[in-house]
Amino acid sequence: MSEAAQLAGVPQTMLWTLHNRATEAIRPDGWLRDPEAVRLYRSIAYDYEAHFRRADGSHAMRSLMFDEALRPWLAAHPGGTVVELGCGLETQFQRCDDGRVNWLCVDLPESIAVRERFLPPSPRCRHLALSALDTRWIAEVDAARGVFVSAQGLFMYFDEAEVRRLFCAIVDAFPGGELMFDVIPRWFSRKTMQGLDLTPHYRAPRMPWGINRDEIAPLLRLWSPRLASVREEPYRRVRGFAGALMPVVAPLPWLGRLLPTIVQVRIAG
Structure with missing residues (x-):
């Protein structure tokens, strides 16, 4: 698939995440059921392991x-x-559609072009070819019945000032809404800034924004007083030796703060 093969930088990470999701979904003991990801994975001619390892x-x-x-x-x-x-x-x-939700997918034009080859938009799942930092997307959102903003694998690719501006724009635009995103710890951010080669064929993009788990809630509340709650939880597990250590490390104050973390924010109404 020529468009996928030509992706570079942050847009190329869509193939990295697809590799991890679909491979897990294929496993009989996998913890995610995602038939559409499996379909995409098998449809795109790409040497995933050569680029992103096992x-x-x-x-x-x-x-x-x-x-x-x-x-x-x-x-x-x-x-x-x-x-x-x-x-x-x-x-x-595709995994969570309840037949009523309205969905807005926002990504860079080159990413949307690849997406639409395999996941065409529909009346309840629209696509918008725009950087998340270009907050014109906010005007496309119907907030009458509530808004949930999801940002998987995104904020770490911005610098802190950009994250702050986007975070505050979301909080100000959607009172009573929710925002969910993930963060990487500071040590991992530094590693990517120095150059992180997953394989001889792939270097991960630079991830300027890293934050340790114990710093998340204080920083977000400093950015905005309009937060009803901030909940954070480290990844529960991954495959391999690191996955076996995660449940042991996560409760430890000095080590658990250094794990990748999922953050869920409820905005005050």
Whole structure:
């Protein structure tokens, strides 16, 4: 698939996350059921392991945790709107669609072009070819029945000032809404800034924004006083030796703060 093969930089990470999700979904003991991701994975001619090494299931766990947070919100907000920033080839709409939700996928033009080859838009799942930092997307959101903003694997690719501006724009635009995103710890951010080669064929993009788990809530509350709650949870597990250590490390104050973390924010009404 020529468009996928030509992706570079941050847009190329859509294939990295697809590799992790679909490989986990294929496993009989996989923790994520995602038939659409499997279909995409098998449809795109790409040497995933040569670029991204053997899948560890990390992105599948992230998607599962996002799904678990979104489904109760959908039940409580029939006909509400989900905004998926940096959607790439994520298939959360296909996994969670309740037949009523309105969905807005936002990503860079080159990413939307690839997405639309395999996941065409529909009346309830629209696509918008725009950077998440270009907040014109806010005007495209119908907030009448509630808004849930999802940003998987996105904020770490911006610098802190950009994250702050986008975070505050979302909080100001959607009182009573929710925002969910993930963060990487500071040590991992530094590693990517120095150059992180996953394989001889792939160097991960620079990820300027890293924050340790114990710093998240204080920083977000400093950015905006309009937060009803901030909840953070580290990834529950991944495959391999690191996955075996995660449940042991997560409760430890000095080590647990250094894990990748999922953040869910409720905005005051």
